[in-house]
Structure formats: structure tokens, C-alpha cells
Amino acid sequence: MIVHAPVAFSAMKPFHLLSFLPGPLAVALVAALLPAGAVRGEEAAGLVLIPAGVHEPVLRGQDEPRQVAVAPFLLEARPVTNAEFLAFVRDQPKWRRSRVAPLFADAGYLAHWAGDLELGPKAPAEAPVVRVSWFAARAYAAAKGRRLPTTAEWERAAAAGFRGERGADEPEYRRVALGWLAQPSPDVLPAVGSRRASVHGVHDLLDLVWEWVDDFNTTMTTGESRGDTGLERTLFCGAGAAGAQDLTNYPAFMRAGMRSALRARYVVPNLGFRCALSP
């Protein structure tokens, strides 16, 4: 499963030719460059190639760069479903609801499931799994030979629009992203893959559930940083704008805010995850 990135995909060359190509075409190109068989297998495994790109954090410290180069990586086209997570806890009993260590998951862990190994009406098989902790999500990914995407990777993928690399320039993208925020979470979530795919072919990034990232806790270290550090890594109130870059990108702010509200053991009714893989 482990694939070596060809030299052409230097992490320091964010505006690589491939980043301007539509996802499927890029996948085809990568298929030609990568060792034979690798991509076919990954496509079958629900992975999509995200070409090299750039992540511009909405919040950063004074010494942190404006742009973070993101090497090409493979991302699951859909969040992990209840059915998939059920298969995981069958294999690994220590992640079942009744057995999970309190250190690794809060009391609400998989609380909407009917039982340890029973999904029930509030957790349709094809709906994204939620109420899982960061520890559990990581364990799932590792069991699959994958990992959680980094913040930079996830944001780089989500910054792509429906037609091009810059979703922020597409009115439809803005409408979808803010439209999702305009409604409370439903009791029973819809199926994964039900939301329009990005130009790379990744579904559900903007409008299904929040998603864990591997380094969620680097967004901030405290809940309120207007005054307790010299860094302008400020997230709150008017001062929140001091360290920010694109002040109009409210959905990205919301995601940054969400991540910084989390602890690794937290489980949240609208927080799921998907896996990534380095090529």
C-alpha cells in the first residue's frame, strides 16, 4: 500500500502543474507517474488524489508562514460511515461503546448507536459515524493502514471549489458552506456521498459533518488568547482579526473555531472523520 512520491511532487513547489488540473485528470497523470497498480487500488479503496497545493491558515502566529505548502496526498472521497466503523469495533473490541477507556472517549461515545454492535434507527449504516473521539478515529485509520489528514491537508482539499481550485471565488461554494451553518444538525444524519463533490472528486467537505484532523489541537492551545500570550494568535472577538489572513473566509474561521473547542477525548454529535494516505 505504501507508495513513494515521485520527485516531481516537491512539497516546496505548491503551484505545480497538476494543481491546476481537474481531479480525475490529475489522478490519471499520477497513475502514469506512480508505480503501476497503486492508484487503481486506491481508487477502489475510495481514495482521491489531492494535487500539491497551498494552505493559507486563517489564523497564525507572528512567526508562522502565510502559506503552507501541501504535498500531494490521497484523501477518502467520503467520511467514514457507521457501517465501516461497526466493522472496526467488531475487530477491535476495546473500541466498543461499553469497553472504551474513559481516558480515550467521553461518556457520549457512539451514544446514538442502539448497542455495542447494533446501529439502530439513529445511526443509518451509510450515514457518517459521529460521536467518536480523536483517539478512536486515529485507531480506525491506523487499523486501515491510513492516517487522519493534517489541518493543512484537509483545508487545502476543502478550499477547492466545485469547478476550480479556489472555492472562495465561486458563489455556489459560499452559499453551500454558509448554508450548512444556517441549519442546526438533524437528529439523524444523511448518507455520506450525498453532497456535491469538489473539483477533485471529494464529497461532503462543506456540508455534512465536521471532521477530525490529526493536528486539531495546533489551531490554538487555549480557549481564549486575547491576552495571555504575546502572539497575535488571537481567535476571539475583534482581536481575533489581528492574526487572520482572509478575513472574509467565515467557514474556515468556523472550522478553526470548532477545532480549537475540542479535546482529544471529546465526542460531538456532528463530528466525524475521514482518512488520508501519503502516496
Added chain:
Amino acid sequence: MTRSSLPLLRRLAAGVAFFLGATAGRASEGTVLAKPGGVPLAADLPRETAVLTRPPQVPPPIARRHPAKVIVNLEVVELTKRMADGVEYTFWTYGGEVPGLFIRVREGDVVEFHLNNHPSSKVPHNIDLHAVTGPGGGAASTFTAPGHSSQFTFTALNSGLYVYHCATAPVPMHIANGMYGLILVEPRDGLPPVDREYYVMQGDFYTQGAHGEPGLQIFDNLKAIDERPTYILFNGEVGALVGDRALQAKVGEKVRLYFGVGGPNVTSSFHVIGEIFDTVYSEGGMGRTQTNVQTTMVPAGGSTIVDFKVDVPGTLVLVDHSLSRAFNKGAIGMIKVSGPETPVIYSGKEVDEVYLGEASDAGAASSRREAELVAKRAEVIASNVEIGNITREIQLERGKKVYLTSCFACHMATGEGLPGVFPPLAKSDYLQADKTRAIRNVTKGLSGPITVNGKAYNNIMPPQVLDDDQVANVLTYVMNSWGNDYGVVTRDDVKRARAGNP
């Protein structure tokens, strides 16, 4: 110390602290300790749970005269509600209401604050209470993911009316979605008693659809950034304080409004049409009050308390007197005052009459002089045969036009009428006998039996809608045509006839 100056002051304090080898935390602690009166230990205080109220209601005044430990439970819930007729919006709320539930504590109280973020929430929230002395006003300690709770404790050191709001990034969006409310820290001795207290907050809202566009509206971040609100509302809804939901009061009562502005961007020129604020606690502070205020400015993230006695019945209208906000964007509310009229204070409409511009003021010296000149001109005209004849001829021509419009259909073009149905005007003894009666018959109409030239008539003539000149002209025409020679009817004759028959 004002909340908005905190970050800057803290930065300054941090700089000073660097040189002094102290910490910024100690610097702000020093401010706290400098306050008069010690803070009692929370463990010694009696405990009570705060009564929180939905707008426009306010919790009852605090009767106790000692500090207490007050437990506040506030739930954040995101819910879709009416914003205007046919328009829905997903509000982010403290307690399911916009503005959030009203919190009332007493100066010196120790407040144990629980913020609970409902599991159905999309996003994390926190709370910055401007009544809190401490980092972020509590925001640092209350940042709470969906389905989680946070707790922190503060001492209400300063009395006043304070805004609370969500301070999670992007803050303008959280506030534009309705995340604000008021917390009153009553002074130790309380506020002067009033008969009624109400809670109103103004906020600006930004929807992707235009004002009034139906359906579930989505927050528009670009409009928010440009400060172009689609709605500016009292209590989060067009009509929240109108009609059956208007605030109520009775004549003679003292009314107190706790008014705040959540923003995120727009300040308020707060005004109550038909009232004068007897007392204003400007900016929600408890120091000197202002009296006899018409409009008071309330900043975004600020408040005011206004007291006024309602003296007369009727509807008082709450507005943002930056009036496009009231007229076009929704910032309107009402107080219905019931009770007996007090004409000495307010009479109601006493006079309703035609206003004739510069000629209207009969008492003015220039008007009197003009009237004298007009009368003099009339005398000159009347005494000069040539001019008098000309004016009579003009009158006859004008009167003929009126006759051929209003009269000839019944009385016929030559004034002979219709035998047995419409009496004649030509050589009519009835017409000749009484000029004033003739005028009244035109202006008031005539019905019932009359006798003209010895013949009985019993019919109806409707009143004619003619001005005084037209009546004078048409009667002069009638009285001087078809062999009649009954004299002239003047405008003054018509005026006198009208006045004499009320």
C-alpha cells in the same frame, strides 16, 4: 475599566510588566484589589439559582440586601425561527431567545456560571459578559463544543447594565446570528422602584436574500463585512413588539426599559415616539443620570436604562431614530398605554381645517392689511358703474358654464324646467322671493313639496358640490337670464348663507 480597552491595556500592561519583572495578571489583579470593600468568600454565601427571563420580560428586582452565590444556567441552542412574515432564519441563541435570557444579579454577588452548548449545535460557542472583570469576560473559560458544558465563577464587582455576547470566531457572525443578551448588576441599594420593567435589544442581521425575501435565509458574510444589514430588529423579529405583543402600561405608571444593542455593527439612536425619558442611565452606567432626554445613543455592545412615566393613553413607538432602520429594516416596537385621557397634558386633535398657506393666519398683521385692501377694492369696483358692469358680465359668463354643467339637465337650458317634475327657474316667484333660500337650495339641496308659480312640485334636488364663487356665479346667471332680473349674488352672500345654516 471598559471591556473594549482591555486588549490594548493588557498589551500595555504586559510591556510595563516586562520591565518591572511582574506579570500582566498581577497588574490587573491590582485593579481588582483597589476596589473598595472586600469580596467575601463564596463558601460563606447563601446559594440561589438565578431566575432568567425571556424578552421582553425582566426578572423581579432583588430584594435581599446582602451578597449571595448565584447559580446561572444558560443553554446555547441553535434554532430556526421566524424573522419576518414568510422569512425564517437559524438563530444562535442563549436560551432559545433573541436577545438571550435576561440575567439579574446584585453588586457583590458571586456568580457561578454554567454555559451548556446543546448537542444539536453546529458550532462551539462561549460567552463574554461585559459585567465580568477578567480575561475575555469569561470567554476564555466558557469555550464549549456542541454537547458540552463549561463552568466559571466571577464576582460582580461593578453595578450596571451589561451586554453579554458570544466571542467565538468569527465573532460578527455569532452576534449577527443573535448571540447577545443583557445582564443587570443591581447596585447594592437597588434601583428606584418603577411599575413596569421591560427588556429590549436591537441587532443587525445580514441575509443572502433581500429584505422580505421569503424562505430560510442564509447568513451573508460579505454584507456583514460591508455593514449592509438586511434587517435591523428589536428582539430578533419583525413585529416582536407590535400588535398583541406590544409592551403594556397604564396611565400614571413608571416604565423602565433595559435597552441594549447587540450589533454586531450598527449603533442605535434610541427614541420612544411620544415620550421624553425622565431619567437615562447613559451607557448602562450607574453614576450620574441624565434627565429629560429625547434620544439616547447606544453603541453596539452597549446599553442604556431609561425611565419614564406614561401620562396619557395611546401607543408609544420605540424606534432607532436613524429612521431608515425603523422604516425600512424593522427597528420598531410599541408600548400600548391604557387609561383615561388627560387633555391638559395631551388634548388629542382639537382642530382639523383647510390650511390656505400665507392667507391662513387671519390674526397676522399682513393678513389683516390684505383683507382691508381687498374690501377697499370691492368698494371701488361697486361704486364704479363701468367696472361693476364688467365684473357682472364676467360673473354671468362663468355662471353660465356652471349652469350648463350642473343645472340644465333638470331645469333645461332656458330655465323652463319640466312641468310637474322640475320647477322652472325662468320667471320663478319662488326664486325671486328669497335669495338666501336659493343659495341654500344649491349648497344643501332640497326635497319635499314646494309651490312655484302656483304649481306644486315634490321632488329631490341633491346638494351641489360647488365652491362659493361657483354658487355666486351660477345664481347670478340664473337670476339675470330668461327675463329674470333678481339682482346679483356675491361670494359673501354665499358665505353668509352657508354660515347661517349649520
